[in-house]
Amino acid sequence: MIAHDDPRLRLCAVTDDLRDGVSGLVLRAVEAERGGATMLLLRLKHADGRVLVEAGTALRVALRIPVVVSERLDVALACGASGVHLTSSSMPVIAVRSQAPANFLVGVSVSVESDLASSLDADYVTIGPVAGAGPASLGLPQFTELAKACGRPVIAIGGIDAAAVAAVRAAGAAGVAAIRAVLGADDPAAAAAQLVASWSPPKV
Numbered sequence: 001m002i003a004h005d006d007p008r009l010r011l012c013a014v015t016d017d018l019r020d021g022v023s024g025l026v027l028r029a030v031e032a033e034r035g036g037a038t039m040l041l042l043r044l045k046h047a048d049g050r051v052l053v054e055a056g057t058a059l060r061v062a063l064r065i066p067v068v069v070s071e072r073l074d075v076a077l078a079c080g081a082s083g084v085h086l087t088s089s090s091m092p093v094i095a096v097r098s099q100a101p102a103n104f105l106v107g108v109s110v111s112v113e114s115d116l117a118s119s120l121d122a123d124y125v126t127i128g129p130v131a132g133a134g135p136a137s138l139g140l141p142q143f144t145e146l147a148k149a150c151g152r153p154v155i156a157i158g159g160i161d162a163a164a165v166a167a168v169r170a171a172g173a174a175g176v177a178a179i180r181a182v183l184g185a186d187d188p189a190a191a192a193a194q195l196v197a198s199w200s201p202p203k204v
Contacts, residue, residue, distance in 0.1 A: 002105075002123045004153045008066055009124055009175035011195055012155055013037040013182040015044055015055075022055045026062045028188045033065050035192030037182060038175070041085055043070035053078045068105055076100075083107065085126070086118070093121040107155075111138065116150055125150050126177055129158020130168060140167055147172035165198035175199075 002008070013032040018025055029040055040063060042056050052072060056079030059067045066082035069075050073096055076084040083105025084096060093106050100106070108119040110127045119125045127146050129137050137159065138146070147154045156168035157177040165176055178195060185191035 001152060004174045006153065008039050009153055009155055010038045010199060011036055011175060011192060012039040012041055012177035013192065014041045014177055014179040016179050016184045018044060018047065022058055025055060026058050028183050029059055030062055031188040032182050032192045033063055035189035036196035037192045038065055040065060040067050041070060041177065042067060049075060056081055066105060068107065073099065085109070088115040088118045110146055110150060113146065113149070119150055119152060122152055124153040124155060126155045126157045128156060130156050131159025131164055140171055143168065144171040162194050162198040165195060169199060
């Protein structure tokens with residue numbers, strides 16, 4: 001498990017789509033890194049394995065920050081990613097450890113209390129969706145309860161914008177993850193910088 005204050009957890013930029021191709025995604029990711037993103041999660045729900053490996057390899061080469069692949073351990077290993085991010089229905093963390101190299105990051109998504117059992121051996125967890133209008137949104141009180149219960153560094157995800165950053169940090173988050181708010185923004189660098197500034201506002 002990594003430490004709660006590990007700088008890699010501060011701002012995870014999550015990929016949204018390939019509307020501008022792999023090359024466009026890489027350019028947006030580079031801009032997000034320039035703005036302060038500290039990790040990138042490759043999640044492209046409708047892409048096949050070949051495209052995921054292509055995108056993952058291109059991102060790994062272009063970025064200095066860790067690239068973590070959503071659910072697909074085979075893709076993560078094939079493209080030399082820094083880790084994999086699992087859901088409660090993915091393969092167990094211990095099985096990933098047996099196949100992955102040393103220092104390979106393993107994250108797990110948590111949205112309900114029953115998910116906590118699958119996260120016991122993870123390096124970090126994402127908890128969410130924190131905000132939003134849908135019935136699946138946890139809200140800050142439930143996020144706080146899950147963050148306290150998981151015993152792992154927590155990244156808040158789902159409906160995260162600059163206004164929400166201070167609240168989830170106070171609730172125990174080690175960092176935040178954003179999809180549309182960073183890589184879906186017109187200016188990923190500025191969007192990432194705004195979230196980073198909200199996490200650590202200037203002293204007065």
